[in-house]
Amino acid sequence: MGSDAPLRLAYADPPYPGLSRRYYGNHPDFAGEVDHRRLIEQLDTYDGWALSTSARALQEVLALCPPGSRVAVWDRGERPTRSAGPLNAWEPVIYRGGRLDASRFTMAGERICRDRLENASRRPGGRVAEDLDDASLVAADDASRGSSRRIDVLRYRPGSRTTDPGRVIGAKPAAFCRWMFDLLGAEPQDEFTDLFAGSGGVMRAWHAFAGIDERSRV
Numbered sequence: 001m002g003s004d005a006p007l008r009l010a011y012a013d014p015p016y017p018g019l020s021r022r023y024y025g026n027h028p029d030f031a032g033e034v035d036h037r038r039l040i041e042q043l044d045t046y047d048g049w050a051l052s053t054s055a056r057a058l059q060e061v062l063a064l065c066p067p068g069s070r071v072a073v074w075d076r077g078e079r080p081t082r083s084a085g086p087l088n089a090w091e092p093v094i095y096r097g098g099r100l101d102a103s104r105f106t107m108a109g110e111r112i113c114r115d116r117l118e119n120a121s122r123r124p125g126g127r128v129a130e131d132l133d134d135a136s137l138v139a140a141d142d143a144s145r146g147s148s149r150r151i152d153v154l155r156y157r158p159g160s161r162t163t164d165p166g167r168v169i170g171a172k173p174a175a176f177c178r179w180m181f182d183l184l185g186a187e188p189q190d191e192f193t194d195l196f197a198g199s200g201g202v203m204r205a206w207h208a209f210a211g212i213d214e215r216s217r218v
Helices: 020-024 036-043 058-062 107-122 128-144 174-183 201-210
Strands: 008-012 048-052 070-075 090-097 153-155 191-194
Touching (some): 008 036, 036 048, 090 174, 174 201
Antiparallel strands (some): 070 090
């Protein structure tokens, strides 16, 4: 499939196995433990998908996934809690399919554009509009040579998210969402579905990435 052809992509961030009642028993959408076998079958109807789970459940969940599934790591730092053993400081993300070729829409490609624009704005008489087009071309060329690489590890420690509207425990930050889009090789023309909407933060991140005006959807 060509890189410009739209893909159907999906993400699932369900209650992690064995923790559903503990963390979500009082949530209005609580429906008991998630059937991960059925969930993965549903995910595999998409062109590409990603699934968050816990380090403890990784072996169990990965065994249900089809061949070709890969594991990425979110290094989020340890939580301030007591633990009888080593504190868990990472979460796995299982992913499969998506777009294989690199893209100027990756976070790495966008950083190139942003850096070029910042440099242009500092130059005397810099013409930012022309430099924007130039920076975009440089980012696209750089991506075509593989230096705007997507990587399967995110090192990001989120802050408190208590002010998010409709916040639920485990809601993923925007930086995570954008990294997950990169894992799937997502581009703005793709169709994206969040199977566990929660606070809606993942779809807000997608709309920002795809350039969709939230107000036009009301």
